[in-house]
Amino acid sequence: MEAIDALFHGFSVALTGQNIIFMFIGILLGVLIGVLPGLGGANGVAILLPLTFSMPPTSAIIMLSCLYWGALFGGAITSILFNIPGEPWSVATTFDGYPLARKGKAGEALTAAFTSSFVGALVAVIVLTFLAPAVAKFSLRFGPPEFFAVQLLTFCSFVGLGGGSPWKTVASMMIGFALAAVGLDTVTGQLRMTFGTEQLLRGFDFLIAVIGLFGIGEILLTMEEGLSFKGEPAKINARVVLDTWKELPKYWVTSLRGAFIGCWMGITPGGATPASFMSYGLAKRFSRNGAKFGTGHIEGVVAPETAAHAAGTSALLPMLTLGIPGSPTAAVLLGGLLIWGLQPGPMLFVEQKDFVWGLIASMYLGNVVGLIIVLTTVPWWAAILKIPFSIIGPIIVVICAVGAYTVHNAFFDVALMLMFGVVGYVFKKLDYPLAPMVLALVLGDMAEASFRQSMILSDGSVAIFWSNGLVGGICALAIFVLFWPLVSEGIRRIFRPRPAGAAQT
Amino acid sequence: MDGTEQKDERGGVSVRALEIFVAALIMALATLVMYDSWLIGARWGADGPQSGYFPFYIGVLMFASSAIVFVRALVVRVVRRRFVEPQQFRSVLMLLVPSIVYVAVTAYIGIYVASALYLTYFMRLLGRYRWIVVLPIAIGVPVAMFFVFEIWFLVPLPKGPLEDWLGY
Numbered sequence: 001m002e003a004i005d006a007l008f009h010g011f012s013v014a015l016t017g018q019n020i021i022f023m024f025i026g027i028l029l030g031v032l033i034g035v036l037p038g039l040g041g042a043n044g045v046a047i048l049l050p051l052t053f054s055m056p057p058t059s060a061i062i063m064l065s066c067l068y069w070g071a072l073f074g075g076a077i078t079s080i081l082f083n084i085p086g087e088p089w090s091v092a093t094t095f096d097g098y099p100l101a102r103k104g105k106a107g108e109a110l111t112a113a114f115t116s117s118f119v120g121a122l123v124a125v126i127v128l129t130f131l132a133p134a135v136a137k138f139s140l141r142f143g144p145p146e147f148f149a150v151q152l153l154t155f156c157s158f159v160g161l162g163g164g165s166p167w168k169t170v171a172s173m174m175i176g177f178a179l180a181a182v183g184l185d186t187v188t189g190q191l192r193m194t195f196g197t198e199q200l201l202r203g204f205d206f207l208i209a210v211i212g213l214f215g216i217g218e219i220l221l222t223m224e225e226g227l228s229f230k231g232e233p234a235k236i237n238a239r240v241v242l243d244t245w246k247e248l249p250k251y252w253v254t255s256l257r258g259a260f261i262g263c264w265m266g267i268t269p270g271g272a273t274p275a276s277f278m279s280y281g282l283a284k285r286f287s288r289n290g291a292k293f294g295t296g297h298i299e300g301v302v303a304p305e306t307a308a309h310a311a312g313t314s315a316l317l318p319m320l321t322l323g324i325p326g327s328p329t330a331a332v333l334l335g336g337l338l339i340w341g342l343q344p345g346p347m348l349f350v351e352q353k354d355f356v357w358g359l360i361a362s363m364y365l366g367n368v369v370g371l372i373i374v375l376t377t378v379p380w381w382a383a384i385l386k387i388p389f390s391i392i393g394p395i396i397v398v399i400c401a402v403g404a405y406t407v408h409n410a411f412f413d414v415a416l417m418l419m420f421g422v423v424g425y426v427f428k429k430l431d432y433p434l435a436p437m438v439l440a441l442v443l444g445d446m447a448e449a450s451f452r453q454s455m456i457l458s459d460g461s462v463a464i465f466w467s468n469g470l471v472g473g474i475c476a477l478a479i480f481v482l483f484w485p486l487v488s489e490g491i492r493r494i495f496r497p498r499p500a501g502a503a504q505t
Numbered sequence: 506m507d508g509t510e511q512k513d514e515r516g517g518v519s520v521r522a523l524e525i526f527v528a529a530l531i532m533a534l535a536t537l538v539m540y541d542s543w544l545i546g547a548r549w550g551a552d553g554p555q556s557g558y559f560p561f562y563i564g565v566l567m568f569a570s571s572a573i574v575f576v577r578a579l580v581v582r583v584v585r586r587r588f589v590e591p592q593q594f595r596s597v598l599m600l601l602v603p604s605i606v607y608v609a610v611t612a613y614i615g616i617y618v619a620s621a622l623y624l625t626y627f628m629r630l631l632g633r634y635r636w637i638v639v640l641p642i643a644i645g646v647p648v649a650m651f652f653v654f655e656i657w658f659l660v661p662l663p664k665g666p667l668e669d670w671l672g673y
Contacts, residue, residue, distance in 0.1 A: 390632030
């Protein structure tokens with residue numbers, strides 16, 4: 001087994017003292033940003049990215065990916081104890097998590113959430129370990145039309161699987177593409193949409209957009225709610241953990257289904273949020289205890305958490321193998337790879353074996369470490385949440401401003417961040433999804449390049465996207481996914497037990 | 506986005522009005538994208554697609570999708586819902602306006618002093634904390650930032666007169 005050998009090599013890379021320390025720092029910071037309002041996986045990684053430029057890439061990615069796992073774990077804490085989803089993908093966790101905490105079973109709910117997160121991630125990492133090398137090898141045969149087709153599939157999945165209004169998804173995505181096009185056109189040297197201004201010459205950096213849209217936007221929303229934290233006490237001890245673990249195997253079908261949905265939605269980027277809702281909906285429909293869902297049932301915590309974590313983890317598969325991220329956080333990590341001088345895509349598996357397998361091995365270790373850390377430190381995080389918002393809020397704004405400034409050492413970027421913050425606030429309130437905009441902003445140049453190259457190859461004929469089985473197949477799949485909402489509208493209503501107004505990707 | 510009229514129950518901006526406004530704004534933006542792309546050439550050049558080729562079609566899709574949102578918001582009759590309650594909007598402004606001032610001021614007095622002032626404003630005037638709570642945090646956070654960025658990670662942040670005076 002080639003993958004097993006490579007994996008063991010990866011463990012030898014990841015298991016140095018320094019990397020293990022970075023792993024701990026990453027997880028702790030990750031849980032912290034997952035718990036705090038306004039900071040999440042995507043903008044947390046974006047803010048820390050400039051600090052890692054001087055680190056060796058392998059250590060840097062280990063720390064930042066651990067931050068991501070930490071944030072995934074952290075989201076569950078606020079959902080269960082405070083009924084405030086720290087991250088959009090933990091909205092579904094509040095449905096049963098908070099009622100459990102109200103009944104005094106916060107410890108059980110948290111244990112179930114963390115353990116299922118862990119199981120979801122583990123399944124996704126195993127899938128990634130064995131599937132990623134194959135996908136990478138396969139995609140070595142890809143030319144520009146195939147790459148464009150895969151990108152098309154990515155964006156069509158957002159429209160088709162993302163939920164919400166498809167028109168708003170398209171609009172938001174196209175804004176991202178348009179913003180990506182601003183600045184110097186590297187092929188012809190032509191300036192695009194700069195309107196004679198100097199600041200727009202550099203174009204829009206997606207890191208700034210991420211910090212503004214998710215950070216400042218979220219803080220503005222929180223401000224509106226006035227934020228009176230009313231938390232339930234979190235008592236968690238070895239006895240509660242062990243008792244819950246004894247109960248969990250009963251829900252193996254739900255777990256497995258959640259992990260499967262998560263992997264699927266992560267790889268074809270539907271994202272963690274719809275995955276968690278879908279998993280919750282399916283579990284409610286097929287479980288023998290379906291009627292008890294929503295009143296504080298452990299299974300209702302297991303389902304969304306497994307799926308969200310599996311989706312979050314498997315989102316790294318297309319990022320590593322094809323250079324196409326499956327989630328905003330994966331997109332930020334992709335940006336990091338480019339800055340560290342690594343070209344994501346199939347060649348990464350050939351040229352940067354240490355890096356790739358070190359990262360994959362760190363995913364196994366990071367999730368084990370993460371599970372232990374969150375189980376032992378829950379009371380601290382709950383205490384942090386009791387800090388009033390009028391103290392924590394401005395500190396987060398300051399952190400975001402510093403993060404935005406350090407990307408390019410430009411004041412203009414900080415002003416842009418505030419602007420993106422207002423856009424994020426308004427878009428969130430009007431249910432425009434933000435993830436497609438961010439992904440389009442990241443992938444815009446790449447998508448355009450592969451589209452142009454394909455057009456040059458075919459002399460301007462779109463028929464090149466149907467010219468062979470491979471590219472035609474991917475395009476057909478993309479179009480199928482695009483129209484999926486029409487096919488499944490009826491089914492979708494049954495799947496969503498609650499009017500999912502709060503569902504944002 | 507001016508939801509400033511807040512006299513009675515019927516005041517303020519409804520979700521529908523804002524929906525229409527935002528869609529119109531995106532349509533305008535799309536027009537701008539198409540216009541600029543057309544100017545620099547959105548057709549097939551001698552050696553392949555011109556610079557504006559791809560963005561032009563992005564603009565077209567952007568216009569089409571936002572136009573549909575626009576028309577739907579116009580046509581569909583929904584219960585009138587306020588986009589934001591006046592009280593809530595005031596809290597949002599109380600964060601947003603000082604943040605804009607904070608960013609503007611940073612360029613002149615450096616990020617450390619500006620952050621200290623911003624934190625003080627927030628905790629003292631909105632949180633109504635006593636000075637004994639406010640001061641340690643307002644001074645401690647910028648000092649911690651200084652150590653993390655300037656000393657450990659060697660990332661320079663904008664500095665002003667105070668830092669000059671201190672010799673940095």
